[in-house]
Amino acid sequence: MFAPAPFLLKDVSVSQVMIQVCVALIPGIAAYAWLVGPAILVQLVIATLAALLAEAVMLRLQKKPLAIFLSDGSAIVTAWLIALTFPPLAPWWLVATGTVFAIVVAKHLYGGLGQNPFNPAMVAFAVCIVAFPALMSQWPSIGLELPFVDQVNVILGLAPRVDALSGATPLDAMKTALKLGDGTVNVASLLVNQDIYGNFAGRGWEWVAAGYLLGGLWLWQRKLITWHVPVAFIGALLVISGALWLYQPAQFASPLFHLFSGGSMIGAFFIATDPVSGCTTPRGKLIFGAGAGLLAYIIRVFGGYPDGVAFAVLLMNLSAPVIDLLTQPRIFGMKDKA
């Protein structure tokens, strides 16, 4: 009999970690389903099924044990992040394609669980927004009161994709308005006069973001994530948006608007904190989070895409190994050395 020490083990496992991440997403999902539309639940199911199927096929091809790896929950986390970042009324095949691409290419072709250099969900988002820019920009318009059955029909392609579907996100709408407006348009009047912006950042969406914030704080309290990445992400976003807002409040939206729109909160707590593709040292995590927050702002405000979180995270994924290498902490007993 050979069993190496320690004989006592803490009651933890990869699937426990992944399940807790899913649980932490529930407040955001609830707000999403309640305020934006229950169609998101259908998308979550589609993404989950696609992810599990793709995972099973890839595991079979690699002759890895199906039961152990399917139940680790990592594919489900990826699937949920994809469903939550794609437009809620996107056709089923778009979400499925993104998910399959994430699992097959971004995850398994790089070696599977724990080996992927890029966040699979963000790879799916980037691929789909480049390949299907129109579909990825169609968000349900404000005032769209579509019954649940019709929403499902739209997703499944059984009903026509009506014009009312092709709204923009508040973030996108703000950017377009400010670009088109010849100096007469300013942020304050947009926020006051247009329903899409809700109370401060986008009707409905601001509460979805608040839900992610809540779940993220729970993850931190459960010690599944450390404070470094979210604090650095939000801090960097606050600093750059605050600086530009103070400089020209008419042309730049407030930090509050930026924090609660688009993918800021889900990015700060659920995506940039992915340990596999992110940094692992404390200082590295701070740099990673700050870099992602900064890049997200620059891309969403000055770039051509409606939001910048996906590309920001991917760019930081690219830099993570070097950041880790350069930020190795001093070890016990070696702290005085220069």
Added chain:
Amino acid sequence: MLMNLFKFKGGVKPPTNKTQSVTLPIAAAPLPSRLVVPLHQSIGGMPRPVVQAGDKVLKGQLIGEADGWISAAVHAPTSGTVLEVAMHVQPHPSGLDSLCVVIEPDGRDEWIAHQPFDYANATPDEARNYLQQSGVVGLGGAVFPTHGKLTPSKTVPMAELVINGAECEPFITCDDLLMRERAEEVVRGIGVFRDLLQPQKVLIGIEDNKPEAAAAMRAAIQAVGEDFAVVQVPTLYPAGGAKQLIRVLTGKEVPAAKRSTDLGVQCFNVATAYTAWRAIAHGEPVVSRLVTVTGNVHAPRNYEVLIGTPMGELLKLAQPHPDTDGIVMGGPMMGFLVPSDQVAVVKATNCLIAHSERLFPPKAPEMPCIRCGACAEACPHELQPFEMYWFSRAKNFGKTQEYNIFDCIECGCCSFVCPSRIPLVQYFRFAKSEIWAREREKNAADQAKARFEFKQLREEREKAEKAEKLAKAAAAQAAKKAAEAAAAAAAPAKAQPASGEAPPTPNATVAPEKDAKRATIEAAMARAKAQREAVQPKNVDALTPEQQQAAAEIEARRVAAHLIEPEPATPASEKTE
């Protein structure tokens, strides 16, 4: 006493499982049927056996003589007959054999004549020597010979003497019981260490889950009239690691590359202090120790056990449950399953845990690392275990050293928290032993190379000396011949002074002689040249086809550039065939 405590990073809180074995007082384990006393029971030199089969020994009689300064003597744990001095399996995960003295007890447990050591009139060197002869070693588990740690640094004043009563490993309670029941002797032993090291203060660290031990120690300190400070440290594994306890009590961090005395601090286990005092005050060498017997047993308890007692016999005293399937020596975090229940209790044996799948369920299958960083958070040495794991797995051992693998104390915190159930410490042990093996190989190769080079040098020197000698002899010969010739030439000149012709005779006689010599020299040179040629083209032997191709191309270019004459010899590819 209020004291500012420091923290070490990381650490874990496994269930302590200590209460089971503290309800009963220490009991003396009965004499076993035979004792198998390994000679190598401490770090350092292997003691030499000084008894042989058939010898009668008394309790406390020397049976193994310390070999060198870092080594400690071994004594007979009871009186009886030496059955054999032979190889027996050791309490080590390797299951390897080592030399043991097997004693059959005579049941009288009769001591040799022993008397207290005259400590008051002894020099520090005499005291250290006495402790070595008494077999006093670190009983916390590392079994480093204690006398070797009792010399203060020459340059750094000794600030703190740290006494380790933390006992952080789950299940183990032998130090707890020792402090509860024999605090005074522990305190007096600490006094000996204090006298030898002359520290500014003495700090006794005890985890705050042992209030009875702390109280007993405080009372004993007062009774003895010492000024040692008993400090209750937070219960956090591995607070009882020497480096962690030093950090908690003094704020000093001892790196792997330094001795703690270089930082003005030294650390001993409470049980070590106890045995040191027994040796000094009663002349009793270390022949027994306290062992916690616990785990999957009916009656967990602490026993005073003779060194050499077979573990199986000891475990029976605690009535193991029928599903017991092994014995763990040490705690559940750093201990190991012993290769057989016949292995003997040694000075390093602080605890035996009856192993069963009910107590320690088999581990879930190992999953890939998800780089969650839980191990780095838990590491008390602030290492990056997952990075060392990647590189150990990839056998990139240089990288593991860059990530300070030799600072790892193998405490098991990383394995404990890993959600992927990776036996991280095993990977690190593997990497460390591979690095050691490679270093040994490299050293051996370096020595062989040095030997070879020296041999070459010597041969060349001898050749040169021989050639010089030959040349000298030849020159002397030539000079002699020349002188003879000159003399011969002078004689006819004298004889025929009137003649104008040069006499042909001397030349005719000398010339064949010279020719013969030239021919010999030429033949020797030809031989030497042939030899050189035979030796020289070694670097074009055993070339790969690619290299030959490349060489051929270079040759072709050189020919094309008229740098050299085309070589008429066979192409390179044929040369090697």
